[in-house]
Amino acid sequence: xxGVMQNPRHLVRRRGQEARLRCSPMKGHSHVYWYxxxxxxxxxxxxxxxxxxxxxxxxxxxxxxxAEFPKxxxxxxxxxxxxxxxxxxxxxxxxxxxxxxxxxxFGAGSRxxxx
Amino acid sequence: xxxxxxxxxxxxxxxxxxxxxxxxxxxxxxxxxxxxKKYPAEGPTFLISISSIKDKNEDGRFTVFLNKSAxxxxxxxxxxxxxxxxxxxxxxxxxxxxxxxVFGKGTRLSVIA
Numbered sequence: 699x700x701g702v703m704q705n706p707r708h709l710v711r712r713r714g715q716e717a718r719l720r721c722s723p724m725k726g727h728s729h730v731y732w733y734x735x736x737x738x739x740x741x742x743x744x745x746x747x748x749x750x751x752x753x754x755x756x757x758x759x760x761x762x763x764x765a766e767f768p769k770x771x772x773x774x775x776x777x778x779x780x781x782x783x784x785x786x787x788x789x790x791x792x793x794x795x796x797x798x799x800x801x802x803x804f805g806a807g808s809r810x811x812x813x
Numbered sequence: 814x815x816x817x818x819x820x821x822x823x824x825x826x827x828x829x830x831x832x833x834x835x836x837x838x839x840x841x842x843x844x845x846x847x848x849x850k851k852y853p854a855e856g857p858t859f860l861i862s863i864s865s866i867k868d869k870n871e872d873g874r875f876t877v878f879l880n881k882s883a884x885x886x887x888x889x890x891x892x893x894x895x896x897x898x899x900x901x902x903x904x905x906x907x908x909x910x911x912x913x914x915v916f917g918k919g920t921r922l923s924v925i926a
Contacts, residue, residue, distance in 0.1 A: 702856070731913060740819075740902060740918035741857070746911065753911055789856055796911045801847065804856035 700725070702792050702805035703772075710811045717777040717784070719808040723792030730773045731802060732765060735787045747773060780812045816840045817905050819917035828926045832890040836903030836917055839884065843905040847914070848877060848888045851900045860901075861888070893924045 703722040711717050723730050728748055733741040743757040747767035758765065762780075767773040777784055787809045791802035818837045826832045834848075844865035849857035863870040863877045863886070870877050876889045890897055903917040 704856075733916075738918075740817075741916040743913040743915065746913055754913060757913070791856075801859045801862065802914060804849075804858070806854070806856045 702727075702790055702803050704788075704790050704805035704808050706808060707806065708809050708811070710813060711780050712813050713781055714779050717780050717810055717812075719775045719777075719788050719790075719810070720772040721775070721790030721792075721805060722772040723790075724803055727792035727794050727803070729793045729796060729800075730767050731791045731793075732773075732775050733789045733791065733804075735789065735807075737786075741789060744775070777810070780810070782812050785810055785812045815917075816843075816915050817903055817917040819901075819903055819920050821920050822918070823921040823923070825923045825925060826893045828895060828924055829892045832888075832893045832897065832922055832924065834888040834890075834901050834903075834920050834922065836886050836888075837884055838886075838905050840905070840907075840915075841884070842907045843915075845906045846877070846879060846886050847904045848875075849902045849904060849916075850897075851902060851919070857902055890922075893922075895924050895926050898922055898924045 730747045732744040735741050745758045745765045746754040762778045764776045787807045789807045791804045793800040793802050847862040848860040850860050851857040861872050861875050861877050863879050879886045900919040900921050902919045904914045906914045
């Protein structure tokens with residue numbers, strides 16, 4: 699019973715390139731959340747998705763960032779034209795229901811470094 | 814505007830003694846609170862939770878206390894063990910709906926043998 703799987707674990711990109719981070723939720727979980735952790739900071743909510751739907755993207759930067767959770771396959775967080783300030787750990791979490799009443803299970807994270 | 818605050822970035826405790834980690838919140842709509850533990854290079858793992866209808870929840874060595882009037886919660890670890898050394902995050906949500914978990918910045922606990 700695999701937990702939340704994220705890949706890649708580490709990603710290095712040069713400024714202006716694209717970063718794609720993937721997340722496979724736990725089996726049976728249809729709610730996916732992306733959080734970002736900057737150095738010495740807590741986890742900041744970015745986006746909440748269910749299959750084929752974005753429920754809440756209030757924490758997502760307006761430009762360059764997008765997320766999807768297709769009917770088949772993992773959820774993907776995409777960052778276009780990366781800048782140094784995008785360097786962070788990106789965590790995906792999943793739950794069986796909305797996070798207001800359910801525990802989130804987190805993946806190990808994807809650490810993005812922008813050179 | 815931080816809705817969940819953990820004012821102590823770090824805490825050191827002797828093995829066997831009690832560790833007390835504190836958390837304050839500002840949003841009176843929060844009614845579900847959780848603590849997560851995080852080791853380096855790993856994701857946060859769920860530790861214990863409490864809903865606003867309770868003021869205490871206990872699970873083994875871990876107890877969470879909630880004081881709604883003060884908008885304050887605390888995590889007690891007794892007795893503390895070296896393996897408890899990690900970063901502890903307090904999180905809160907409005908409960909029941911689609912609102913996301915809001916996290917504090919974390920407290921780094923070091924348990925010294």
